[in-house]
C-alpha cells in the first residue's frame with residue numbers, strides 16, 4: 450500500500466457501514482466500493498478505505514496502522530480498557546463526534562424477575578461482549594460478577610441457561626423485548642466517532658485531513674440545521690426571532706405589496722417543532738416554510 454495515501458478504517462458490514470459510507474460520499478469522496486473488496490480506493494483523492502470488523506478499528510488506529518477510523522465509542526472505550534490491561538498503546542486523537550450509531554450499553558434481566566438494583570448482581574453470571582466496560586461500572590458500585598463472554602446473540606444467554614443477566618447494546622429495545630428481557634440499568638451511552646492515530650502525519654495526508662474536517666463539520670451542521678422562510682408582522686420581528694433556535698442574524702426583506710409585513714429568512718440550528726410553528730403563527734407569522742439544507746460552510 451502507498452504510504453502517502455490516507456488510510457481510513459471503517460466497518461465492513463454492520464450498523465455503522467451505510468451511514469459511514471454516506472457521510473464520506475457527502476464529503477465529496479468518490480468511493481469505488483465492491484462488496485468483496487476489503488480495501489476500497491477513493492477515486493478522486495489519495496485515500497484508501499480499509500473495510501474491517503468494528504472491533505479491530507480502535508487497535509488499528511492505536512497501532513498507527515491506519516490514519517483515521519470511524520467506530521462506536523462503546524467499542525473504542527472497551528478496546529482502550531482491554532489494551533490498558535495488556536500494557537498496549539492506547540493513544541489516539543478524537544477528531545469529531547458523529548450523529549449516527551446512537552445506542553446504549555445496558556444491563557437487562559428476564560422480564561418476570563423483580564429488579565432491586567445492581568447490588569443484586571453480586572456473584573451472578575452476566576453475558577456480554579463488553580466485559581471491561583461492565584467491570585468498570587460494577588466495580589464502582591462495589592459489585593463483582595462472573596463474565597460470560599459472547600460476541601453475538603447475547604440476548605439468548607439467560608434463556609439458554611448461560612447467564613443470569615446480560616449487558617448488551619440497546620437502541621429501540623426490540624431485541625430485548627423479543628427475547629423476554631427488560632432493560633434495568635444503562636451503563637454507557639455511545640455514538641459513532643471519527644478518530645485519528647496519535648502521530649504526525651505526512652504533510653500531504655495532513656492537508657487532506659485539514660480539508661476533510663470542515664467538509665464533515667459542514668455536513669453534520671447542515672444535517673441538524675433548517676432553512677426557514679416566513680412572512681412576519683414588522684412589529685413582532687424580535688419576538689419571532691427569539692423563537693427560532695440559532696437565528697441571531699435573520700435576513701429581512703420587504704414584501705412587494707404589503708408594508709406591514711416583511712419576509713424573514715433564517716438558518717435555524719435545530720429542527721423546528723410543530724409547537725414552535727404554532728407559536729410563530731400565533732404571533733402573526735404566515736407562509737412558514739422549513740427546508741432541509743444540503744451543505745454548509747461557515
Ligand SMILES: Nc1ncnc2c1ncn2[C@@H]1O[C@H](COP(=O)(O)OP(=O)(O)OP(=O)(O)O)[C@@H](O)[C@H]1O
Pocket residue numbers: 460461462463464465501502503504520521522523524550551552618619620621639640641
Ligand atoms: N441497535 C443499534 N442501534 C444503533 N447503533 C448500534 C446498534 N447496535 C450497535 N450499534 C453501534 O454500531 C456498532 C456496530 O454494531 P454491529 O451490530 O454492526 O457490530 P458487530 O456485529 O460487532 O459487527 P462486526 O461484524 O463489524 O464486528 C456498535 O458497536 C455500536 O456502536
Ligand SMILES: O=P(O)(O)OC[C@H]1O[C@H](OP(=O)(O)OP(=O)(O)O)[C@H](O)[C@@H]1O
Pocket residue numbers: 464601602604617618619620621622623624625
Ligand atoms: O434495541 P434494538 O434496536 O433491538 O438493537 C439492539 C441490537 O442491535 C445490535 O445488534 P445487531 O442488530 O446490529 O446485530 P448483531 O447481533 O449481528 O450485531 C445489538 O447487539 C442488539 O442485539
Ligand SMILES: [Mg+2]
Pocket residue numbers: 502503504
Ligand atoms: Mg464487532
